[in-house]
Amino acid sequence: MMIRTLVVSLLSIGALATSINTSAANEPIQPIKAVKPQNTDMVELGTMLFFDPRLSKSGFISCNSCHNLSMGGTDNIPTSIGHAWQQGPINAPTVLNSSMNLAQFWDGRAKDLKEQAGGPIANPGEMASTHKVAVEVLRSIPQYRAYFEKAFGSEGVDIDRVTTAIAAFEETLVTPGSRFDKWLEGDKKALNKQELDGYELFKSAGCAGCHNGPGVGGTLYQKFGVHHPYKTDSKAEGRKEVTGKDADLHFFKVPLLRNIELTYPYFHDGAVDTLEEAVKIMGKLQLDIDFNKKEVDSIVAFLKTLTGEQPDFKMPIMPPSTNDTPRPEPF
Amino acid sequence: MMIRTLVVSLLSIGALATSINTSAANEPIQPIKAVKPQNTDMVELGTMLFFDPRLSKSGFISCNSCHNLSMGGTDNIPTSIGHAWQQGPINAPTVLNSSMNLAQFWDGRAKDLKEQAGGPIANPGEMASTHKVAVEVLRSIPQYRAYFEKAFGSEGVDIDRVTTAIAAFEETLVTPGSRFDKWLEGDKKALNKQELDGYELFKSAGCAGCHNGPGVGGTLYQKFGVHHPYKTDSKAEGRKEVTGKDADLHFFKVPLLRNIELTYPYFHDGAVDTLEEAVKIMGKLQLDIDFNKKEVDSIVAFLKTLTGEQPDFKMPIMPPSTNDTPRPEPF
Numbered sequence: 001m002m003i004r005t006l007v008v009s010l011l012s013i014g015a016l017a018t019s020i021n022t023s024a025a026n027e028p029i030q031p032i033k034a035v036k037p038q039n040t041d042m043v044e045l046g047t048m049l050f051f052d053p054r055l056s057k058s059g060f061i062s063c064n065s066c067h068n069l070s071m072g073g074t075d076n077i078p079t080s081i082g083h084a085w086q087q088g089p090i091n092a093p094t095v096l097n098s099s100m101n102l103a104q105f106w107d108g109r110a111k112d113l114k115e116q117a118g119g120p121i122a123n124p125g126e127m128a129s130t131h132k133v134a135v136e137v138l139r140s141i142p143q144y145r146a147y148f149e150k151a152f153g154s155e156g157v158d159i160d161r162v163t164t165a166i167a168a169f170e171e172t173l174v175t176p177g178s179r180f181d182k183w184l185e186g187d188k189k190a191l192n193k194q195e196l197d198g199y200e201l202f203k204s205a206g207c208a209g210c211h212n213g214p215g216v217g218g219t220l221y222q223k224f225g226v227h228h229p230y231k232t233d234s235k236a237e238g239r240k241e242v243t244g245k246d247a248d249l250h251f252f253k254v255p256l257l258r259n260i261e262l263t264y265p266y267f268h269d270g271a272v273d274t275l276e277e278a279v280k281i282m283g284k285l286q287l288d289i290d291f292n293k294k295e296v297d298s299i300v301a302f303l304k305t306l307t308g309e310q311p312d313f314k315m316p317i318m319p320p321s322t323n324d325t326p327r328p329e330p331f
Numbered sequence: 332m333m334i335r336t337l338v339v340s341l342l343s344i345g346a347l348a349t350s351i352n353t354s355a356a357n358e359p360i361q362p363i364k365a366v367k368p369q370n371t372d373m374v375e376l377g378t379m380l381f382f383d384p385r386l387s388k389s390g391f392i393s394c395n396s397c398h399n400l401s402m403g404g405t406d407n408i409p410t411s412i413g414h415a416w417q418q419g420p421i422n423a424p425t426v427l428n429s430s431m432n433l434a435q436f437w438d439g440r441a442k443d444l445k446e447q448a449g450g451p452i453a454n455p456g457e458m459a460s461t462h463k464v465a466v467e468v469l470r471s472i473p474q475y476r477a478y479f480e481k482a483f484g485s486e487g488v489d490i491d492r493v494t495t496a497i498a499a500f501e502e503t504l505v506t507p508g509s510r511f512d513k514w515l516e517g518d519k520k521a522l523n524k525q526e527l528d529g530y531e532l533f534k535s536a537g538c539a540g541c542h543n544g545p546g547v548g549g550t551l552y553q554k555f556g557v558h559h560p561y562k563t564d565s566k567a568e569g570r571k572e573v574t575g576k577d578a579d580l581h582f583f584k585v586p587l588l589r590n591i592e593l594t595y596p597y598f599h600d601g602a603v604d605t606l607e608e609a610v611k612i613m614g615k616l617q618l619d620i621d622f623n624k625k626e627v628d629s630i631v632a633f634l635k636t637l638t639g640e641q642p643d644f645k646m647p648i649m650p651p652s653t654n655d656t657p658r659p660e661p662f
Contacts, residue, residue, distance in 0.1 A: 051401050059408045060396070070382050070649045077390045077661045085416035087662050262651045265658075274654045310648045317641045318401045320593045323605045327596075330408045331418050 028203065028212035031181040032097065032258070032308060035172050042151040046169025048144075048316045049162060055134045056127035057083055059328025063120070063166065067095040069311045072262025073173065078270030083128030090236050091270035094263045096311075097256055099171045100215030106252045106268050108221060109242045113167035118159060131159040136326050138162065143319030175259055175308025183305070191305055198302030201295055206287045216257035216306060223251050224268070227288040230281075234269035261304045275300045359534065359543040362512040363428065363589070363639060366503050373482040377500025379475075379647045380493060386465045387458035388414055390659025394451070394497065398426040400642045403593025404504065409601030414459035421567050422601035425594045427642075428587055430502045431546030437583045437599050439552060440573045444498035449490060462490040467657050469493065474650030506590055506639025514636070522636055529633030532626055537618045547588035547637060554582050555599070558619040561612075565600035592635045606631045 037043045049055065053062040066080040066088075067073050073094035075081075080088035090106055098104065104116035120126040121134050138144045139157045148157045151165060180199075182190035191199070202208055213219045221239050224230050230250070239248035252268055265271065266278040279299045283289040291299065321327075368374045380386065384393040397411040397419075398404050404425035406412075411419035421437055429435065435447035451457040452465050469475045470488045479488045482496060511530075513521035522530070533539055544550045552570050555561050561581070570579035583599055596602065597609040610630050614620040622630065652658075 053399070053402075054407075058412065060406065060412050065391070068384070070647055071384075072651070075391065076385075076652065077659055081389065081391050081661055264652065273658060276654070311646065313646060315642065315644060315646045316401055320403070321407065321595065323607070327604060328408055330412055 027184060028208040029180070029184065029216050030214040031184045032174050032176040032178070032214050034176045035174050037168065037172055039151065039168065041147070042165055042168040043172055044316075045147045045151045046165035046167070047313065048147070048318055049138075049166050050169050051316050052318050054137045054318075054321065054325075054328065055121050055129060055162075057129045057133075057328065058330040060330055061127050063095075063117075066092045066120075066126075069095070069173070072096060072259050072310075073098075074263045076264060078265050080126070082126040083124065086125045088125060090234065090268050091265070093255060094259060095170055096173050096175050096263075097215050097218075097258045098173070100174075100213065100256060101218035101253060102220065103253065106236065106255075107238050107242050108253050113170045114163045117163040117166040117170070121162075131162075133326055135159055135162065137321070140322050140325040141319050142322070147319075173311055175310060178258070178306050178308035180302070180305040181308065191302075194298050194301045195305050196302075198298035198300070199305075201291075202299055202302055205283065205289055205291075207282070207299070210254045210286075211257050217254045218256045220254055221248075221251045222254050222286075224285070225250055226286045228285045230267075230285055232267075232269045232271060234271075236268055238268075257303060257306055259307050259310075261307050275303055279303075358515060359539040360511070360515065360547050361545040362515045363505050363507040363509070363545050365507045366505050368499065368503050370482065370499065372478070373496055373499040374503055375647075376478045376482045377496035377498070378644065379478070379649055380469075380497050381500050382647050383649050385468045385649075385652070385656075385659065386452050386460060386493075388460045388464075388659065389661040391661055392458050394426075394448075397423045397451075397457075400426070400504070403427060403590050403641075404429075405594045407595060409596050411457070413457040414455065417456045419456060421565065421599050422596065424586060425590060426501055427504050427506050427594075428546050428549075428589045429504070431505075431544065431587065431589075432549035432584060433551065434584065437567065437586075438569050438573050439584050444501045445494045448494040448497040448501070452493075462493075464657055466490055466493065468652070471653050471656040472650050473653070478650075504642055506641060509589070509637050509639035511633070511636040512639065522633075525629050525632045526636050527633075529629035529631070530636075532622075533630055533633055536614065536620055536622075538613070538630070541585045541617075542588050548585045549587045551585055552579075552582045553585050553617075555616070556581055557617045559616045561598070561616055563598075563600045563602060565602075567599055569599075588634060588637055590638050590641075592638050606634055610634075 050063045053060050053065070055062065061083065066075045068075055073096035075092050079090055080092045082088055093106065099113060102108065104110040104113060105119070110116040110119060118131065122130050135157055138148075145155070145157060148161060148165075149155050152161055179190045179195075202211075210220060210222050211217045224238070237249055239251040240246065242248070260275065264275070265273045266275070272278045272281065276296050279296050280291055283291040381394040384390050384396070386393065392414065397406045399406055404427035406423050410421055411423045413419055424437065430444060433439065435441040435444060436450075441447040441450060449462065453461050466488055469479075476486070476488060479492055479496075480486050483492055510521045510526075533542075541551060541553050542548045555569070568580055570582040571577065573579070591606065595606070596604045597606070598612075603609045603612065607627050610627050611622055614622040
């Protein structure tokens with residue numbers, strides 16, 4: 001009797017597991033899996049570097065200044081503030097789940113997170129340092145030298161190692177556990193009717209044609225303004241700036257919609273404050289659909305179910321500069 | 332036999348305890364005690380507010396921007412960067428152990444942390460918001476409203492509550508467990524000979540006349556330039572700006588020396604990068620003593636034993652703005 005119950009239970013579990021897998025497999029969006037880093041020393045070092053404003057000329061701006069992990073991995077302003085309060089040319093993309101992008105930056109000009117990480121440090125409009133000075137700063141600090149040795153297994157601090165460590169940290173910044181993922185994984189009560197209606201519309205209207213995969217985006221480039229042009233003051237040309245081809249004008253990497261509730265304002269120019277307006281514009285420009293209010297509200301309700309577990313870690317403590325450390329030049 | 336051993340042990344512990352207490356009681360510096368907050372909801376709310384850049388006009392500057400808890404509670408630059416990259420008039424004091432100050436700011440113009448917390452939010456040269464807008468931002472966010480209700484036991488968000496919560500968080504930012512405190516508490520091996528020599532000189536030369544108490548400072552105002560004037564480009568007049576009295580010109584609150592290794596650059600103008608130079612200048616100007624290199628090095632070695640346990644908490648996650656939240660004005 002006991003054995004028979006057990007067998008039946010096991011069979012039920014098997015059937016359930018199959019049903020979940022099939023269900024998730026048929027969807028254009030896949031759940032996010034938590035990342036277990038192999039080299040925790042590397043991630044710890046990368047966390048410190050991500051938060052260390054001494055990688056900037058001013059000593060004031062860190063990676064976290066514009067990719068604020070307390071705020072969805074963004075700065076929540078239209079375009080970022082750089083060295084000496086320069087206005088950035090484009091909206092800062094979230095660093096959350098950014099490993100799911102086929103390439104980095106809106107125009108995909110960096111092939112991966114490691115290549116991306118070196119950009120802002122030396123960009124005169126952003127952190128405005130140089131790789132040389134940034135490395136000198138870190139080398140002058142004995143605790144940092146020890147952290148690098150521990151993470152890499154040998155002595156030495158160079159920009160390649162700096163960007164490797166930052167990328168290793170960023171790869172941990174995934175956000176599993178959203179209500180949508182719970183639903184994908186079989187908890188059919190995780191979404192309410194409005195949210196499910198929104199998801200069905202998201203698929204049937206064609207949004208999921210571009211916004212798909214575990215990141216709900218990041219898998220391809222697409223023209224912004226397929227049916228109607230997007231009106232903007234932004235001079236960003238998208239992929240054309242990388243490929244030089246006119247055909248790539250205003251093609252941008254399709255942004256991740258994970259945690260989209262947190263990563264306002266929207267679009268590459270950050271011109272749109274609300275999800276409702278963003279959904280209406282996307283419907284019209286990309287799909288030539290005029291979503292009505294009820295439809296917009298249902299898609300927005302669905303999008304808000306994509307907010308996952310936010311980064312959960314101790315605020316890092318930075319080792320102090322020494323008498324040999326190059327000093328910041330804030331003014 | 333067992334009982335006798337126990338009695339002897341208890342007697343020994345009693346004798347040891349008396350010796351520790353007597354020893355610490357005779358010193359001008361007292362150990363720091365960890366703070367156990369009574370209202371943890373209040374502290375949690377204060378942590379979020381401390382890190383929330385939406386309290387600034389730009390949406391870019393938080394309390395933590397200039398009082399960076401990853402870096403000794405300071406920004407490690409001579410004077411701070413304010414809204415639109417304005418240069419601040421004075422070096423940002425550390426927020427660590429700041430509850431041990433008799434008053435806040437270098438000139439003591441705020442009587443406590445709560446009064447201090449309101450200042451930078453509305454200062455046009457710092458966060459450049461207004462109390463009205465800052466409160467509107469928080470009120471527009473349902474999760475914040477709920478956090479305030481939980482912390483205060485009733486509904487409502489106003490500037491008085493905002494500053495109360497920030498101050499409650501700041502009061503937890505004490506740094507016990509330094510090697511010097513271990514020594515004070517009876518671990519005579521916690522300091523080496525050079526460090527002890529430095530401490531003896533710190534007392535015999537007169538440094539401890541002003542730098543005393545658990546914060547190793549913060550207990551009184553003193554003229555900067557007792558024996559010789561301090562040469563600086565800073566226009567700060569110190570206490571005179573508060574009292575209006577000429578006699579108070581260049582009187583400043585004696586800064587805390589806790590974690591002084593982390594809170595470079597030094598003095599109210601942040602003009603001095605190294606502890607060695609700071610000690611030499613202080614000896615000459617305040618005590619009319621020319622410390623030789625060995626003396627300077629020993630005092631610096633002692634000062635570095637004042638670095639305590641740094642803040643240890645999870646990076647806070649901020650609730651997102653809503654469609655009703657006033658937007659930042661970064662440019």
